[in-house]
Amino acid sequence: MSAWVNKIKARGVPHVDSAPTLELSDVTVAYPAGSNGLASRIGQNVNGSHYALDEISFRIDAGRQVAIVGPNGAGKSTLFKVVVGTVKPTRGTVNVYGHDPDCHICIAYVPQRSQIDWSFPVSVEDVVMMGRVGQIGLFRWPRGHDWLAVRECLDRVRAGHLAKKQIGELSGGQQQRVFIARALAQEADLLLMDEPFSGLDVPSHDAILDILKSLRSEDVTVMVATHDLNLAADNFDLVMLLNRRLIAYGQASQVLTSANLLNAFGGMMHVVDVEDESLIIADGCCDEPLD
Ligand code: ADP
Ligand code: MG
Numbered sequence: 001m002s003a004w005v006n007k008i009k010a011r012g013v014p015h016v017d018s019a020p021t022l023e024l025s026d027v028t029v030a031y032p033a034g035s036n037g038l039a040s041r042i043g044q045n046v047n048g049s050h051y052a053l054d055e056i057s058f059r060i061d062a063g064r065q066v067a068i069v070g071p072n073g074a075g076k077s078t079l080f081k082v083v084v085g086t087v088k089p090t091r092g093t094v095n096v097y098g099h100d101p102d103c104h105i106c107i108a109y110v111p112q113r114s115q116i117d118w119s120f121p122v123s124v125e126d127v128v129m130m131g132r133v134g135q136i137g138l139f140r141w142p143r144g145h146d147w148l149a150v151r152e153c154l155d156r157v158r159a160g161h162l163a164k165k166q167i168g169e170l171s172g173g174q175q176q177r178v179f180i181a182r183a184l185a186q187e188a189d190l191l192l193m194d195e196p197f198s199g200l201d202v203p204s205h206d207a208i209l210d211i212l213k214s215l216r217s218e219d220v221t222v223m224v225a226t227h228d229l230n231l232a233a234d235n236f237d238l239v240m241l242l243n244r245r246l247i248a249y250g251q252a253s254q255v256l257t258s259a260n261l262l263n264a265f266g267g268m269m270h271v272v273d274v275e276d277e278s279l280i281i282a283d284g285c286c287d288e289p290l291d
Contacts, residue, residue, distance in 0.1 A: 157184070
């Protein structure tokens with residue numbers, strides 16, 4: 001990683017050299033009854049689980065790029081919140097580089113678009129500068145080299161020309177690129193992006209995928225939630241298929257089998273056999289089962 005990394009390592013909790021980027025052991029999440037809720041409202045999903053996440057265990061080694069796929073309500077966003085530390089597991093443990101997530105400033109999280117207040121009056125360069133709070137320290141002003149770093153990160157995602165614009169004025173694809181720039185400014189070692197491709201056109205997809213590819217040389221570990229199974233299979237090292245339980249995790253060819261997809265998507269998909277090939281039609285947009 002670039003020259004700033006030693007600083008962040010000095011300020012954040014030291015990484016345990018032998019530890020993977022991320023390790024979850026038997027993580028179960030039950031949201032409080034009545035809070036929109038699972039414990040109170042839903043019965044079981046297609047896998048018979050009552051929990052938002054149910055005994056999830058996996059590890060991700062440094063530098064791997066992993067796509068998280070599953071239907072709406074599968075727990076993808078909850079998984080990210082558990083990794084960031086904003087949702088605490090009801091049972092089980094989460095370790096990032098061998099420590100509790102709360103100890104780290106090396107995790108960058110880009111929430112789903114719907115969870116961000118785009119009317120908040122903040123410029124693009126300020127959004128990216130927010131990524132540097134860990135290095136600058138709270139209650140200190142950014143210095144010249146911090147603004148230089150912000151500019152460099154924006155240029156890297158080809159958004160330098162947008163620096164002075166309000167974040168809410170940007171297109172969806174530009175906004176995602178700015179959030180990646182913020183992660184770069186943060187010197188993140190683990191980048192989580194929740195449905196970054198939703199609602200974007202193909203050139204915007206490609207631009208984001210190109211930037212993610214460029215992170216490979218820096219050993220940044222990436223987790224991306226997406227509904228797009230083809231995009232997941234074609235662009236990521238590993239695919240995790242989730243529906244509250246971990247259905248499968250590994251190479252796309254072993255994970256995205258019709259049996260696993262039926263298990264994950266249940267009534268929300270059809271499997272049609274065409275000339276010895278199974279054609280999967282999954283409805284990733286809504287919770288309604290297909291007819
Ligand atoms: P996904 O991102 O895969 O669509 P989520 O993690 O958002 O899934 O949601 C998983 C389940 O947890 C859903 O049934 C959802 O309604 C529930 N849920 C998510 N957030 C909360 C919350 N804050 N309080 C209560 N239930 C929640
Ligand atoms: Mg979600």
